[in-house]
Amino acid sequence: MKHHAQKLLVLALLIGLWELVARMGVWSPHLLPRPLTVAQSLVAMVADGRLVGAAGRSLGRLLRAYLMSVTLGVPLGLLISRIPFFRNAVKPVVMGLQALPSICWLPLALLWFGLTDGAILFVVVMGSVLGIAIATEDSVNGVDPQLTRVASTLGVRGLRFHFGVLLPAALPGIVTGLKLGWSFAWRALLAGELLFVSGGLGQLLTVGRELMDVPQVMAVMVAIVIIGTAVDRVLFQTVEVRLRRRWGLTATT
Amino acid sequence: MLRALLGRWRSSLRLLQPAHVGAERAKISVARLDHEYANKVVALQNVDLNVRSGEFVCLLGPSGCGKSTLLYALAGHVVPTGGSVSIDRQPIHGPGPDRLLMFQEAALFPWLTVRGNITFALAARGVPRAERRERADTYIQRVHLGGFEDTLPHQLSGGMKMRASLARALAVDPAVLLMDEPFGSLDAQTRIHMQELLQSIWVRTGKTVVFVTHDVHEALMLGTRVVLMAPRPGRVVRDLEVHLPMPRQPEDAALNEMVRHVGRLLREVEGRAHTRSLQPAPTRAPAQPVLRPQVIPGP
Numbered sequence: 001m002k003h004h005a006q007k008l009l010v011l012a013l014l015i016g017l018w019e020l021v022a023r024m025g026v027w028s029p030h031l032l033p034r035p036l037t038v039a040q041s042l043v044a045m046v047a048d049g050r051l052v053g054a055a056g057r058s059l060g061r062l063l064r065a066y067l068m069s070v071t072l073g074v075p076l077g078l079l080i081s082r083i084p085f086f087r088n089a090v091k092p093v094v095m096g097l098q099a100l101p102s103i104c105w106l107p108l109a110l111l112w113f114g115l116t117d118g119a120i121l122f123v124v125v126m127g128s129v130l131g132i133a134i135a136t137e138d139s140v141n142g143v144d145p146q147l148t149r150v151a152s153t154l155g156v157r158g159l160r161f162h163f164g165v166l167l168p169a170a171l172p173g174i175v176t177g178l179k180l181g182w183s184f185a186w187r188a189l190l191a192g193e194l195l196f197v198s199g200g201l202g203q204l205l206t207v208g209r210e211l212m213d214v215p216q217v218m219a220v221m222v223a224i225v226i227i228g229t230a231v232d233r234v235l236f237q238t239v240e241v242r243l244r245r246r247w248g249l250t251a252t253t
Numbered sequence: 254m255l256r257a258l259l260g261r262w263r264s265s266l267r268l269l270q271p272a273h274v275g276a277e278r279a280k281i282s283v284a285r286l287d288h289e290y291a292n293k294v295v296a297l298q299n300v301d302l303n304v305r306s307g308e309f310v311c312l313l314g315p316s317g318c319g320k321s322t323l324l325y326a327l328a329g330h331v332v333p334t335g336g337s338v339s340i341d342r343q344p345i346h347g348p349g350p351d352r353l354l355m356f357q358e359a360a361l362f363p364w365l366t367v368r369g370n371i372t373f374a375l376a377a378r379g380v381p382r383a384e385r386r387e388r389a390d391t392y393i394q395r396v397h398l399g400g401f402e403d404t405l406p407h408q409l410s411g412g413m414k415m416r417a418s419l420a421r422a423l424a425v426d427p428a429v430l431l432m433d434e435p436f437g438s439l440d441a442q443t444r445i446h447m448q449e450l451l452q453s454i455w456v457r458t459g460k461t462v463v464f465v466t467h468d469v470h471e472a473l474m475l476g477t478r479v480v481l482m483a484p485r486p487g488r489v490v491r492d493l494e495v496h497l498p499m500p501r502q503p504e505d506a507a508l509n510e511m512v513r514h515v516g517r518l519l520r521e522v523e524g525r526a527h528t529r530s531l532q533p534a535p536t537r538a539p540a541q542p543v544l545r546p547q548v549i550p551g552p
């Protein structure tokens with residue numbers, strides 16, 4: 001309860017500060033609208049369905065790309081940690097490409113896929129799959145050697161070992177990696193959507209800029225923050241906490 | 254008074270006699286076993302040990318005398334650099350379904366319930382699905398964990414975890430149970446309970462057990478045989494049969510007399526190892542190129 005009160009306090013202070021600066025009139029109200037104007041713009045965009053439609057399209061895209069990233073990234077991480085060839089030859093490539101900001105893939109994506117959804121999906125996948133693979137590899141490497149030893153003495157081998165011991169043992173770490181991958185994907189998505197007619201939240205930002213509608217730009221930014229936080233808190237945080245509790249990794253019992 | 258003490262001492266010696274087990278009658282046969290780790294530590298040197306079927310053998314010795322290494326060699330987790338280990342006269346190649354190793358930690362799979370841990374192990378051993386649950390519950394009862402079938406490991410106390418681990422080990426029904434200081438991390442009270450439990454289970458099932466401990470009392474409480482080991486290099490110095498009836502009581506006078514006797518032997522051994530280590534170590538001329546030790550990785 002106290003936590004929430006503190007959070008609300010800081011939020012209120014920030015908005016108050018914003019209001020104050022806006023009122024001082026240093027910048028034109030076109031460039032720095034008051035919080036209320038932004039809120040009104042947000043409500044209007046929700047009411048006329050623009051925001052909901054755009055968010056739906058963005059999230060749909062994100063979901064598809066993210067699922068692809070997970071289905072590629074987790075097995076890739078597993079391979080890197082378990083098979084020497086992958087560790088020696090593939091891992092350096094993955095690490096190298098990981099250093100590339102995801103938006104750098106966009107020109108290539110546009111040339112390969114044209115102005116399509118495919119281009120954005122490609123950028124998002126490239127932005128998150130490597131991070132997920134590395135996090136998976138890390139958590140599989142970090143699995144308690146005691147568990148692999150007991151698996152071996154119990155005669156747990158092959159697929160049963162990989163899917164019944166290694167993956168569950170690494171799961172808390174992998175979920176943390178997936179959370180990270182999700183935030184990478186979210187960034188990559190918006191960066192990609194900004195750059196061409198995409199119908200998503202990114203385009204809504206671009207349109208706002210083109211119309212010089214600062215309240216719209218800010219309202220969309222607020223929406224992006226809210227959606228991002230909600231998915232992170234509600235979805236990943238919950239899964240992570242539940243998982244850690246079941247695995248006995250938290251002090252609370 | 255003195256005579257009474259002396260008499261007791263004598264009788265304790267009579268109850269504690271050198272073991273002579275020939276390889277031909279042995280379930281487990283270890284012959285001229287050497288093991289040198291990659292860092293040149295000679296963990297085992299020229300170890301001979303024969304274990305009959307149904308024996309409860311305690312490997313006893315100070316820390317670092319190669320008890321775990323010997324046990325892991327029996328389990329097939331360590332490939333020794335010299336000598337041989339055979340079970341039923343067959344040389345072993347890595348871990349096998351006839352043997353099961355238990356560690357100081359319960360090493361339960363934390364995401365599985367007590368029952369889940371057992372059924373998972375049974376599945377790996379090819380037990381048909383229909384039988385797994387019933388068999389799991391039977392062994393959960395046997396270690397007195399009834400009512401905790403659906404509990405997760407982190408919700409159990411240390412002793413209960415160990416009992417769950419024991420149930421899992423017994424459920425897969427290996428011919429040989431190898432235990433590496435399984436009760437070493439438990440408090441004294443719980444440890445006594447676990448010893449009594451293990452003993453009653455052993456009396457009932459007649460399994461062959463090799464049990465590592467550095468606790469003299471524990472070794473004499475449980476073992477039908479106590480194998481004393483000494484460090485640097487790790488070797489067997491005494492092999493004694495314990496002629497005390499089962500079940501044994503921790504406070505039993507004869508038992509405690511024996512504990513003192515073996516404790517003295519052990520100190521003697523350690524003292525000798527200590528003085529020897531003060532002298533320049535005898536250099537072992539390698540007659541053959543030193544073999545790299547191999548440790549079998551997990552599956």
Ligand SMILES: Nc1ncnc2c1ncn2[C@@H]1O[C@H](COP(=O)(O)OP(=O)(O)O)[C@@H](O)[C@H]1O
Pocket residue numbers: 290291292294295296314315316317318319320321322323487
């Ligand atoms: N993996 C290893 N690598 C190198 N040296 C080891 C390893 N394991 C054990 N040793 C050494 O081998 C000796 C015997 O160890 P161990 O068998 O664990 O003894 P114990 O179980 O009796 O305490 C010790 O000196 C120890 O330091």
Ligand SMILES: [Mg+2]
Pocket residue numbers: 320321433
């Ligand atoms: Mg040890």
